[in-house]
Amino acid sequence: MRNKDTRIISYLFNEMDPSERVEFERKLIDDENLLIEVESLKQTKLRLSPLPELHPPKHIIESVLKEAEEYSRKSVINRGRSVYYAAAAVLITGFLASAILLDQNTENSSAAQASVSAPTFETTQSPINRVTSVRQASAPLQWIDSNDVIRFSDRVSQNQTSDIDSIFKNSYKKLTPVTNPTQTGAYHRNLQLTGSRP
Amino acid sequence: MKLNNTDYIPAEFEAMQDKELVHLFRKKDDQLAFRELMNRHQAKVYSYIFSMIQNREIANDIFQETFTKVITKMDDTYNEQGKWIAWVMRIAHNATIDHIRKQKRFVDVSSSYDKESKTDFYDRLPDEDSTGQHEQLELDESTASLLKHIQNLPEEQRTVVMLRHYYEMPFKEIAELTNVSINTALGRMRYALINLRKMFDEEYEKESNNV
Numbered sequence: 467m468r469n470k471d472t473r474i475i476s477y478l479f480n481e482m483d484p485s486e487r488v489e490f491e492r493k494l495i496d497d498e499n500l501l502i503e504v505e506s507l508k509q510t511k512l513r514l515s516p517l518p519e520l521h522p523p524k525h526i527i528e529s530v531l532k533e534a535e536e537y538s539r540k541s542v543i544n545r546g547r548s549v550y551y552a553a554a555a556v557l558i559t560g561f562l563a564s565a566i567l568l569d570q571n572t573e574n575s576s577a578a579q580a581s582v583s584a585p586t587f588e589t590t591q592s593p594i595n596r597v598t599s600v601r602q603a604s605a606p607l608q609w610i611d612s613n614d615v616i617r618f619s620d621r622v623s624q625n626q627t628s629d630i631d632s633i634f635k636n637s638y639k640k641l642t643p644v645t646n647p648t649q650t651g652a653y654h655r656n657l658q659l660t661g662s663r664p
Numbered sequence: 665m666k667l668n669n670t671d672y673i674p675a676e677f678e679a680m681q682d683k684e685l686v687h688l689f690r691k692k693d694d695q696l697a698f699r700e701l702m703n704r705h706q707a708k709v710y711s712y713i714f715s716m717i718q719n720r721e722i723a724n725d726i727f728q729e730t731f732t733k734v735i736t737k738m739d740d741t742y743n744e745q746g747k748w749i750a751w752v753m754r755i756a757h758n759a760t761i762d763h764i765r766k767q768k769r770f771v772d773v774s775s776s777y778d779k780e781s782k783t784d785f786y787d788r789l790p791d792e793d794s795t796g797q798h799e800q801l802e803l804d805e806s807t808a809s810l811l812k813h814i815q816n817l818p819e820e821q822r823t824v825v826m827l828r829h830y831y832e833m834p835f836k837e838i839a840e841l842t843n844v845s846i847n848t849a850l851g852r853m854r855y856a857l858i859n860l861r862k863m864f865d866e867e868y869e870k871e872s873n874n875v
Contacts, residue, residue, distance in 0.1 A: 471850075471851065471854055472847050472850035472851055474854065475835075475854050475857075476835075479835070479853070481834065481835055506861060507854070507857045507858070507861070509861075510857045510858075510860050510864065511857060513860070513864065514810070514825065514829055514860075516810065517715070517810060517811075517829055518711070518807055519707045519708065519711050519830070520707065520711045520714050520715075521706065521707050521710060522706055522707075522710040522723075522724060522727050523724060526724050526727060526728055527706060530727075530728060530732075530735075531695070531698070531699060531702065533731070533732060534698045534731075534735050535695055537735045538689075538693035538695065539693075541693070541739075
């Protein structure tokens with residue numbers, strides 16, 4: 467299709483820029499055939515103008531409106547459902563998380579109680595670990611003296627005294643003086659280290 | 665025809681733009697907003713469908729199908745950026761063209777000659793003219809004649825004429841809707857006008873001869 471032909475339609479249906487329109491109208495003055503064609507098509511276009519607006523039957527409109535209402539009602543229910551499911555999911559997650567946390571807290575507190583009631587004199591542990599575990603239980607009180615010996619101070623009931631004495635005796639048996647000749651430093655010679663001998 | 669049922673549409677809705685009404689319907693399920701949208705556009709949508717099909721029953725079905733899609737697909741496919749009515753028209757246009765193409769396919773497949781009755785498919789068809797006359801009873805003679813001429817235009821030319829007539833749709837939008845270049849859309853309009861001019865001339869000649 468030639469450009470001129472499509473320009474006739476653009477002109478007839480007012481789809482030209484003002485400058486294009488002026489230029490096209492100049493051409494109409496110069497070109498008689500073009501003018502005849504434009505006028506002829508304009509008359510045909512005018513004959514289309516009485517085309518009426520038709521309306522759908524009332525029952526069709528009512529049916530469409532009812533459908534819209536129905537759809538909205540369903541979507542509200544669906545939206546409500548999804549909110550309900552989301553809330554339920556949050557609640558379940560919350561319950562699960564709190565149950566896990568409670569479980570962990572129970573384990574920690576029972577471990578702490580166990581460490582308080584049956585403390586701290588396991589001689590197989592290194593002194594540093596032992597100090598840590600004793601500190602975690604917050605009793606008994608302990609310190610390291612000038613000879614680098616760990617000391618404890620605690621109150622126990624009378625029937626536990628003998629047990630503790632035996633633990634002390636056993637722990638002394640496990641202490642071994644440093645005899646390594648390569649270690650010449652005064653600090654090392656004075657240290658007493660725990661061993662793992664039974 | 666405005667919706668004249670018991671549901672009164674407040675004046676504030678009439679002042680609103682389409683996109684505001686669409687928003688109210690989508691987000692707040694406002695039925696009055698949807699009624700106002702229908703009120704504004706139903707005649708144009710229906711006229712376009714009817715002018716393409718020229719059969720009341722089928723036009724009713726396509727109109728209803730169009731709005732069913734509008735209602736159910738609005739949340740998924742309409743993004744509120746473009747004009748709502750252009751989106752609705754695209755649906756109406758696609759439904760109409762689907763119907764026309766299905767009809768064509770049906771006729772092509774079935775247009776066989778029956779040796780026994782010595783008739784072809786077209787002979788066996790019910791007289792469409794009687795239906796056509798029935799449809800057009802409400803219209804005056806010149807309008808009915810005009811619609812008949814439009815019906816005789818090739819589908820793609822008819823589409824351009826009707827979209828332009830009922831929506832004053834810019835040729836750029838017509839081109840987008842029908843998936844062609846703007847020059848093709850302009851060209852189709854030109855051929856449509858030339859064909860209509862020819863039909864009017866022939867009609868005039870016939871009338872002159874009858875007189």
